[in-house]
Amino acid sequence: MAAAMWARVSSLLLLLLPFAATPSRAATPARSPPAYTAVFQLQGDVYPTGHFYVTMNIGNPAKPYFLDVDTGSDLTWLQCDAPCQSCNKVPHPLYRPTKNRLIPCADSLCTALHSELSSNNKCPSPQQCDYQIKYSDSASSQGVLINDNFSLPLGKSSIICPGLSFGCGYNQQVGKNGAVQAPTDGMLGLGRGSVSLVSQLKQQGITKNVIGHCLSTNGGGFLFFGDDIVPTSRVTWVPMAQSTSGDYYSPGSGTLYFDRRSLGLKPMEVVFDSGSTYTYFTAQPYQAVVSALKGDLSKSLKQVSDPNLPLCWKGNKAFNSVFDVKKEFKSLFLSFASAKNAVMEIPPENYLIVTKNGNVCLGILDGMVAKLNFNIIGDITMQDQMVIYDNEKTQLGWVRGACSRSSKSTMSSFP
Structure with a gap:
């Protein structure tokens, strides 16, 4: 069964990564009105796959990753070679971050993430934003917040590649280390919080903060960010x-x-x-x-x-x-x-x-x-x-x- 909800956690298990600090990102003023809608094809089904997932192309050069579509959580994360302390077998090679991608503790998204997870979270180092997030089924992901480019398909075959913040998960607790074959490379968090990818896209003036999905009984379907294809009647x-x-x-x-x-x-x-x-x-x-x-x-x-x-x-x-x-x-x-x-x-x-x-x-x-x-x-x-x-x-x-x-x-x- 696909993971359902994020449970609130009372404390973080912290681990420092040997990365250099990166300056805090300046807030990007929102354009008015946001102009784009991004549409993605979905794969998967209720049975026997147990979840629906999207292929996201991340990095420069962009590489594909399967992400479980989850409107019940905010944080997007990938299993990550940072190096990996405990990772599962995943469909694609582990995401490898670079030194200048770390989000510092003082960043507003780090503050928001810690606020959503627990009121007593602290960073072990000002250079990075550590997190640990737990599922209702006791699975978890521990890592650091980073920023990289996401390739978003827009209309007329055009692509935009904004920098978005997400989790680099170097310690996943799902069975024994590497013993469980994970069907996806990570999670696509589409919840209501400011860490959600669509909230970030809204902040950057790229799309409106509107999400839609259409899941097919035959498998697959599609997902969209923005409101251009929202029906005008019968809803x-x-x-x-x-x-x-x-x-x-x-x-x-x-x-x-x-x-x-x-x-x-x-x-x-x-x-x-x-x-x-x-x-x-x-x-x-x-x-x-x-x-x-x-x-x-x-x-x-x-x-x-x-x-x-x-x-x-x-x-x-x-x-x-x-x-x-x-x-x-x-x-x-x-x-x-x-x-x-x-x-x-x-x-x-x-x-x-x-x-x-x-x-x-x-x-x-x-x-x-x-x-x-x-x-x-x-x-x-x-x-x-x-x-x-x-x-x-x-x-x-x-x-x-x-x-x-x-x-x-x-x-x-x-x-």
């Missing part, structure tokens, strides 16, 4: 709410329905997190959904054990895709009171997967098992709809459409 918009569980993207509290019937639950706070493969509900809504599904299933489906997910069923013959069995299930709905007619439909293909064993499994998981006390809308539920995180207008939007591998062909399905 359901809700104000961004202040999440009580952290600085996540949240549409606020929604009331959950099964087949348009009330489940008798109180409104539940949800957050959108592309770094979570599956959707997670806390105990009460999870049990209500499971009970509703089981009470509505035909007798042709039998519950079966499957190593991929906790709750699965088999049919009279093996299923090839969700579309073979979706008629046996009903849609869920989340109705948000913060905006008029703001309803997110969750059809069966947005909460079910078919495993390699030919079973159909529930892709909504019990958040209590994962030690979560809030509800997450993950990749499985965001498939085949464009999801828009508009930090300019502090609103979230979604509109259904086929998210194919080509952004050009996909855009024809949106107004």
Whole structure:
């Protein structure tokens, strides 16, 4: 499963790198209005890959790296040969920083990063900005903040290469050193904080602080920074709410329905997190959904054990895709009171997967098992709809459409 959320950490494990200091970067005044939108193709899927990732070209000369797309965290980081103390096997050669790329402790982004992670973080040296960040699954990355060029594809085949700050991770704790094959080279943090890449692009006047992604049930899709391709109609918009569980993207509290019937639950706070493969509900809504599904299933489906997910069923013959069995299930709905007619439909293909064993499994998981006390809308539920995180207008939007591998062909399905 892809990593879901960053957990707050109470202290940093610090390690000095033998780099020379670099002067603090001067703040770049924002142009008005920002002019560009960058579009990236995505790879990956909910099953069996477990995450969606983008190829980012970083450095000069630029080299490709696979980054896990995560709207639930702010910091972008790469596994990094600085030298590497503990790294996993990754798809590409480790990123190698140069001496003049270090971000000093006094830099405003370092201050912001430490503020987001913990209130008592300190730099062991004024020459560099150290960090340690932990996932909810106890994995972690430790490193230093650096700055390098990112190649951003713009319209008409043009490319812009701004300098952006990100983490050089030289100590990753995921299994034993090098024993775990990591599917990506690092993380693309697209959260709301100032360390987020899109916040930095906004500060430099390159794009507006708007993010969108379109994840395909067939795999792949696309990601964009900026607002040029945001549809002008049919989008359901809700104000961004202040999440009580952290600085996540949240549409606020929604009331959950099964087949348009009330489940008798109180409104539940949800957050959108592309770094979570599956959707997670806390105990009460999870049990209500499971009970509703089981009470509505035909007798042709039998519950079966499957190593991929906790709750699965088999049919009279093996299923090839969700579309073979979706008629046996009903849609869920989340109705948000913060905006008029703001309803997110969750059809069966947005909460079910078919495993390699030919079973159909529930892709909504019990958040209590994962030690979560809030509800997450993950990749499985965001498939085949464009999801828009508009930090300019502090609103979230979604509109259904086929998210194919080509952004050009996909855009024809949106107004």
